[in-house]
Amino acid sequence: MASGSSEVVEQEQERVMLRDRPEWSDVTPVPQDDGPCPVVPIKYSEEFAEVMDYFRAVFLADERSPRALSLTAEAIHFNAGNYTVWHFRRLLLESLKIDLHDELEFVQRIAADNSKNYQIWHHRRWVAEKLGPDARNAELQFTKKVLSVDAKHYHAWSHRQWVLQALGGWEDELDYCSELLEQDIFNNSAWNQRHFVITKSPLLGGLEAMRESEVLYTIKAINAYPENESSWRYLRGLYKDETTSWANDPQVSSICLKILSAKSNYFALSTLLDLICHGYQPNQDIRDAIEALKIPDLDTQDLDIARTICSILEKVDPIRVNYWTWRKSRLPHVA
Amino acid sequence: MGELATDKHVKYILSVEKRKDDFESVVMEHLRMNGAYWGLTALDLMGKLDAVDVDEVVSWVMSCQHDSGGFGGNVGHDPHILYTLSAVQVLALFDKMDLIDSDKVTNIVGLQNEDGSFSGDMWGEVDTRFSYIAICCLSILHRLDRISVEKAVKYIISCKNMDGGFGCTPGGESHSGQIFCCVGALALTGSLDLVDKDLLGWWLCERQVKSGGLNGRPEKLPDVCYSWWVLSSLIMIDRVHWISKEKLTKFILDCQDKEKGGISDRPDDAVDVFHTYFGVAGLSLLEYPGLKPIDPAYALPVDVVNRIFFKK
Ligand SMILES: [Zn+2]
Numbered sequence: 001m002a003s004g005s006s007e008v009v010e011q012e013q014e015r016v017m018l019r020d021r022p023e024w025s026d027v028t029p030v031p032q033d034d035g036p037c038p039v040v041p042i043k044y045s046e047e048f049a050e051v052m053d054y055f056r057a058v059f060l061a062d063e064r065s066p067r068a069l070s071l072t073a074e075a076i077h078f079n080a081g082n083y084t085v086w087h088f089r090r091l092l093l094e095s096l097k098i099d100l101h102d103e104l105e106f107v108q109r110i111a112a113d114n115s116k117n118y119q120i121w122h123h124r125r126w127v128a129e130k131l132g133p134d135a136r137n138a139e140l141q142f143t144k145k146v147l148s149v150d151a152k153h154y155h156a157w158s159h160r161q162w163v164l165q166a167l168g169g170w171e172d173e174l175d176y177c178s179e180l181l182e183q184d185i186f187n188n189s190a191w192n193q194r195h196f197v198i199t200k201s202p203l204l205g206g207l208e209a210m211r212e213s214e215v216l217y218t219i220k221a222i223n224a225y226p227e228n229e230s231s232w233r234y235l236r237g238l239y240k241d242e243t244t245s246w247a248n249d250p251q252v253s254s255i256c257l258k259i260l261s262a263k264s265n266y267f268a269l270s271t272l273l274d275l276i277c278h279g280y281q282p283n284q285d286i287r288d289a290i291e292a293l294k295i296p297d298l299d300t301q302d303l304d305i306a307r308t309i310c311s312i313l314e315k316v317d318p319i320r321v322n323y324w325t326w327r328k329s330r331l332p333h334v335a
Numbered sequence: 336m337g338e339l340a341t342d343k344h345v346k347y348i349l350s351v352e353k354r355k356d357d358f359e360s361v362v363m364e365h366l367r368m369n370g371a372y373w374g375l376t377a378l379d380l381m382g383k384l385d386a387v388d389v390d391e392v393v394s395w396v397m398s399c400q401h402d403s404g405g406f407g408g409n410v411g412h413d414p415h416i417l418y419t420l421s422a423v424q425v426l427a428l429f430d431k432m433d434l435i436d437s438d439k440v441t442n443i444v445g446l447q448n449e450d451g452s453f454s455g456d457m458w459g460e461v462d463t464r465f466s467y468i469a470i471c472c473l474s475i476l477h478r479l480d481r482i483s484v485e486k487a488v489k490y491i492i493s494c495k496n497m498d499g500g501f502g503c504t505p506g507g508e509s510h511s512g513q514i515f516c517c518v519g520a521l522a523l524t525g526s527l528d529l530v531d532k533d534l535l536g537w538w539l540c541e542r543q544v545k546s547g548g549l550n551g552r553p554e555k556l557p558d559v560c561y562s563w564w565v566l567s568s569l570i571m572i573d574r575v576h577w578i579s580k581e582k583l584t585k586f587i588l589d590c591q592d593k594e595k596g597g598i599s600d601r602p603d604d605a606v607d608v609f610h611t612y613f614g615v616a617g618l619s620l621l622e623y624p625g626l627k628p629i630d631p632a633y634a635l636p637v638d639v640v641n642r643i644f645f646k647k
Binding site: 032056081082083084087090122125126152154157158161162186187188189192193195196199200229230233236237240318319320322323326 | 577582
């Protein structure tokens with residue numbers, strides 16, 4: 001990619017205006033028509049304006065030629081967000097029967113500077129779809145490269161999920177998730193991908209088969225960083241549709257206890273509250289831990305442990321005080 | 336706490352509409368239709384829509400329409416449903432819905448796939464954003480009967496995650512922008528009973544960070560545009576009282592450029608029309624004094640929505 005982008009820079013330095021290139025001498029450029037009463041008159045940079053003027057000419061003439069294809073590349077270099085240019089480029093790639101492996105390289109060069117652009121990803125997927133399983137490794141590598149720069153890149157993850165489902169390549173995906181989580185345990189995208197892999201990979205046997213080892217993995221992660229919203233949510237997700245086994249799994253209540261014995265923790269408290277709401281009966285150790293976290297407050301005398309947890313959360317999380325008050329109001333009344 | 340510098344923001348939006356020379360306007364050229372919707376809706380919310388020349392804007396919008404019925408991002412650009420919805424919304428703002436050939440637009444917007452999802456164009460890109468766009472547009476045009484609402488809803492629900500949120504496709508990470516699209520589409524089709532409101536509400540209110548701003552995903556920075564996506568979703572599922580409205584209001588007001596007008600993504604960043612719209616729209620949802628109320632699902636002022644549905 002490094003050589004690819006320097007190529008582009010060189011190209012730009014030596015750039016000759018289209019009107020001075022012999023191969024374009026037969027084309028009359030078509031300037032932007034803003035309609036009878038332009039709302040927003042725009043003055044383009046001269047080079048970009050010229051490229052777009054020639055683009056309009058070939059687009060209107062529906063010229064399916066190699067020079068039109070390279071013109072779309074120039075237009076995309078100037079502005080990768082123009083939907084019409086990409087659309088026309090796909091028509092050209094089809095009519096000219098271009099080897100689409102080259103197109104993957106082109107997209108990679110453009111994506112180096114514009115990876116948040118929807119058009120690029122849409123185009124990339126179109127190319128990969130046409131190439132089929134042939135494109136699998138290239139696509140996994142490509143997304144990996146983008147994710148190595150921005151590990152939460154939404155388009156890259158979305159593309160990668162499509163590649164796995166459409167073209168395969170699940171073998172190393174769980175390890176890849178672990179690798180990214182090792183780099184940043186707070187990366188919610190990597191946790192989401194992990195959930196995606198254990199629920200959808202044809203190689204792993206599904207959520208139920210993976211639960212035991214995943215619970216251990218997640219509890220380790222929570223232990224290391226108890227303030228991590230993502231790992232707590234992931235833990236809950238491992239018991240999809242199995243609320244009872246979640247509420248009764250001693251591993252879940254134990255991690256809450258362990259975290260809370262050391263220090264007050266928002267997620268441990270809210271998990272504990274959820275557990276109790278689903279029938280878990282807190283033991284004496286948990287009661288003691290909560291008692292120790294009680295904030296001295298003469299106004300409230302909570303009747304039970306669930307109410308005490310809500311009161312603590314109201315105090316430690318004032319921005320969401322209404323949520324915790326609501327949770328408290330929904331608790332069943334003690335007899 | 337500072338106040339909303341309404342006059343400055345109006346001036347800023349009008350100046351962007353007229354601006355000629357800078358790079359931002361060049362890059363914006365292909366999505367000027369979206370820009371027009373953002374700028375004009377913000378003006379309307381601030382009660383200053385009369386500051387623009389209606390005929391000029393409307394004739395420009397109509398000149399972006401293709402024979403197929405779809406609208407392009409600008410004159411001479413290919414149609415896409417992203418721009419078509421913006422065009423329909425702009426025409427609705429000006430009460431010019433009679434200029435639209437609803438059946439033609441319906442043919443373009445209602446590109447529904449077998450699984451109930453929607454594609455943005457003939458190339459078939461699928462995303463729950465397109466489900467929202469199609470459903471919102473068809474609802475405004477009174478043409479929801481032209482698609483299978485049941486299938487559309489089923490597809491959206493298949494994008495629901497364990498945290499209660501929604502992604503762009505099944506298995507995609509929950510993201511506030513996608514959640515707005517999914518919850519909005521479900522609201523417009525009367526299907527909100529399929530949302531786990533308490534679970535989603537908790538995920539959404541977790542998006543509020545100490546500064547009062549909202550982020551789009553865990554561990555991301557707060558951003559003014561999320562005040563719209565998170566807040567409108569919370570309102571649609573009736574859980575907005577779970578966040579601190581005062582703190583969010585303060586965060587948005589802190590993102591204003593009080594001298595030149597405009598609102599940025601975060602305090603002290605450069606302003607743009609996109610965030611100016613989302614800031615004003617967010618404040619409108621927060622019932623900030625002096626702003627017209629905005630409808631959280633249609634993303635149009637409530638009086639415009641009422642005009643479409645009750646004074647036909
Ligand atoms: Zn933003």
